[in-house]
Amino acid sequence: MADLEGNRNAKSFAPETPELQLGHSIKGAHNLDWGMQHRLGRVLSGSTGRTVMLAFDHGYFQGPTSGLERLDLNISPLSDYADALMCTRGALRTAMPPTTGAGLVLRASGGPSVLKELSDEQTALAIEDAVRLDASAVAVQVFIGGEHETQSVKNLTTLIDDGYRVGVPVLGVTAVGKDLTRDARYLGLATRIIAELGAQLVKTYYCESGFEDVVAGCPVPVIMAGGKKLPELDALTMASRAVRAGAAGVDMGRNIFQSDSPIGMIQAIRAVVHDDASPEDAYAIYSDSRKAV
Numbered sequence: 334m335a336d337l338e339g340n341r342n343a344k345s346f347a348p349e350t351p352e353l354q355l356g357h358s359i360k361g362a363h364n365l366d367w368g369m370q371h372r373l374g375r376v377l378s379g380s381t382g383r384t385v386m387l388a389f390d391h392g393y394f395q396g397p398t399s400g401l402e403r404l405d406l407n408i409s410p411l412s413d414y415a416d417a418l419m420c421t422r423g424a425l426r427t428a429m430p431p432t433t434g435a436g437l438v439l440r441a442s443g444g445p446s447v448l449k450e451l452s453d454e455q456t457a458l459a460i461e462d463a464v465r466l467d468a469s470a471v472a473v474q475v476f477i478g479g480e481h482e483t484q485s486v487k488n489l490t491t492l493i494d495d496g497y498r499v500g501v502p503v504l505g506v507t508a509v510g511k512d513l514t515r516d517a518r519y520l521g522l523a524t525r526i527i528a529e530l531g532a533q534l535v536k537t538y539y540c541e542s543g544f545e546d547v548v549a550g551c552p553v554p555v556i557m558a559g560g561k562k563l564p565e566l567d568a569l570t571m572a573s574r575a576v577r578a579g580a581a582g583v584d585m586g587r588n589i590f591q592s593d594s595p596i597g598m599i600q601a602i603r604a605v606v607h608d609d610a611s612p613e614d615a616y617a618i619y620s621d622s623r624k625a626v
């Protein structure tokens with residue numbers, strides 16, 4: 334019991350000072366509950382409101398991928414350079430250090446492998462396990478225009494409802510099927526649908542023309558997806574253009590872990606995303622790290 338003797342009367346209420354407006358300035362998040370805003374802040378860095386996410390969830394449908402043969406050796410050394418890790422619970426529990434300071438975006442959909450129709454996914458994670466793993470968000474593919482579009486939308490909305498129950502945000506990922514064009518019209522359609530259905534974050538591919546309209550038309554933060562491995566300067570240029578067009582950062586996998594200097598590359602991407610470095614200046618960071626090896 335608190336000591337009742339010697340208590341000092343409370344008197345510093347500063348009645349003339351308006352209440353401080355506390356909180357993140359995360360797009361679309363001002364009406365979310367505290368826990369959800371707090372978790373979003375683990376994905377989007379407090380200082381810039383942007384993120385460098387490291388994606389290595391490929392194994393959930395591709396099995397072992399080049400650069401991800403040994404998650405403990407290939408990825409755990411990178412974990413402290415990322416604002417958030419995007420991975421499966423299997424990868425997390427078997428190969429990631431729980432000491433990492435990075436946020437966690439947990440893959441929550443799956444089903445078909447690369448041998449089958451990829452849009453035929455289901456949710457693949459109970460939200461309680463996401464909470465148990467201290468997930469900052471859960472991620473689900475949404476195949477707008479794909480063969481199993483409605484099922485993937487149902488996966489999204491189920492996870493969003495689960496997430497609201499426990500305060501975990503959802504990252505909806507626009508999964509572009511092989512017959513769909515990655516242009517601003519399609520990406521604007523897909524990102525907007527995902528946000529309107531309730532996702533608090535959206536991940537989508539970059540397009541050269543009209544990406545700023547895709548971002549502006551989406552009422553929650555848009556995170557640029559990496560895609561296939563590009564020459565390092567091209568990948569840095571794409572990331573730079575995306576954040577300059579308003580993206581809240583990037584989620585890149587192969588362009589980092591398939592680089593000949595993954596640590597140099599993630600540092601270069603951080604410079605683009607958080608310091609607005611030019612692609613050329615960021616490339617110098619990557620290049621210097623190769624010389625140092």
Ligand code: R5P
Pocket residue numbers: 388389390391392419506558559560561584585586587588
């Ligand atoms: C896309 O969202 C998939 O889940 C991938 O497994 C991964 O996140 C893609 O990363 P990247 O295309 O940058 O290698």
